Amino acid sequence: MTKIAIISQAEQGVLIDISGCSSVTEAKQYLTSTLQVSSQFWEGLVVDLNLGPLVLTPAEVNEIQEIVFEVGVQPRQIFSLSPITRASLIHCRLPVGGLSQLEGYVPMKAIDILDGKPDLAVAHTAAPQVCEPEFDFNFAPSGLESGAEGTPRTNSYQSATNSGCSIDCSTEAEAPSVSLSRCMVLPERGSDTTAPGEPIVINSIMLPELLVAGNGSLEMPDTVPTSTQTPVRQGRLYMPNHHLIPGQADEKITKPEPRPFRQSARTARQAPPKQAAVLMMKQTLRSGQRVCHKGHLVIIGDVNPGAELVADGDITVWGALRGMAHAGASGDTKAEIRALKFGSTQLRIAQAIARSPDRSKVGGSAPSVPETARVVDGKIRLSGSDPE
């Protein structure tokens, strides 16, 4: 049921709540008919959209966006209970609202134009806030928070996921057709942060197998979270990229234009020092693909020549690093680059650049050992894998 509100002051905004719809098609139908009933009414109005537990792929988000745009409405915030939908929204560069703000809506008497039934509607009465990226949607795959009994987790990680939005994990289990991939966001090692860094939605999927324990070491959980409740896919999944901006066919999508990262009152209580999380990708990067991340980067797979990795923290490649890697991109000279096999075209750490020796012969190379590149006296040096 679409609930709308007729309000007297258009600046305050209206919430369209289609969370009651049982399917995306129904939601689109209601949305279309609502908005087209009186498009002049909607034009220029501040509108929020509540999708509720609906699970949407980026393509479906685009369709909804088109429906809304057609009447000249730009949604100010979009609320959703499902992490998958939120990822789709981020991917389509739409503003996602923190679910806490839903409580700020006050029911008003309203008329349901469609069915003629008076229905409860909501309208936003408080002054519209700047839509800020609350960390709730720096979600973790719900497999970890939902039901992985016995999985050892750091407290901080757990609290990051219980941040107040009640993600109903069962909704994810009902969405087998969503072939959306998500990225894993892990807290910084040794920290009790609850605010992981900005996520990067990329066309890959990862499994939540590595957890960073409090003492800074990487450890495998005793029980890998099973996928009984979540359809976390193994292997490679890719989002269709036809809706990307032409010219960026397979570039990784970074977060939409950054808004000031203001933490809401609730999260300020647990105020962490803002540290970025580790991004782990289990795929081989091909030529032309580029990953940028404000934090540590772990790639499980090869990095082919022509691919680029840029990270503020360390870069770890569990495979052959043949492309370009830039660690400590924001100036941290302590950052390191490590790989099982170095064949890199260029290595950069902070401001230092090093290139690989010129190729002498073509095929076959000497068997290599895992090595680490760090900056020593302003130059990048490769050494064995033992830390200094």
Place this chain on the structure above:
Amino acid sequence: MSGRVVVITSGKGGVGKTTASANIGLALAASGPSVALVDMDIGLRNLDILMGLENRVVYNLVDVVEEKCKLRQALVKDKRLPNLCLLPAAQTRDKTAVNAEQMKALTTELKGMFDFVLIDSPAGIESGFQNAIAGADEAIVICTPEMSAVRDADRVIGLLEARKDEINDYRLIINRLRPAMVKSNDMMSVQDVLEILSVKLLGVVPEDDEVIVSTNKGEPLSGSSDNHKAGQAYRNIARRMQGEEIPFIDMDSLNPNWFSKVVKFFSPALLRA
């Protein structure tokens, strides 16, 4: 009957896409199924030359898309086989003449008429390439064993992987391999290429001077009765595409040994076996 639409692409230019399209098309048609070859290199059409049909071209792909003629009128029947047709590109237009939607409609129409539709893609990754892969279900990536070609093939495979919902199968053909140079470590081996690209291998075609001769004559190698190495490789590829499991040609057996070198010195014609 719905056919298979296969796009033959590479990224880098000059690695053998058009040659492969002509040879594979001919080999496929010779074994039974009906095949349509589509030349998507608008403005720089070559497939008709390789097939020897350049003086039979009346209408072309752009005419079909602009609805100046029917598809049947534009298809050129091959002079050797009745079940092989060519849809030539336009020589006087350029890539902007068609768009992806039109290509999808065209390939859908062709799919209903033929068992195999082979699309010869132009080089590059921009609109010409995007148009060529618009209607395809499968892809064949051609690569020569050189660093530059491998890097470009990698890029193209990355682009194909991103369209996993449309193109669900892509395989690699390594073209112009010289076994002698591989042995002396002057050329990348098949293993080296596969290590970087990590895709399924469809076939390996050795370097063969006869390819140049066949291009000029307009008779693709796979159709000739002489047992040229490249022709045999293309015939094997055509059979693999239809599901047969054929072991790859042993590259060592292609190396000329001292005896054949002696024979070749005295009488080259004897070696054309």
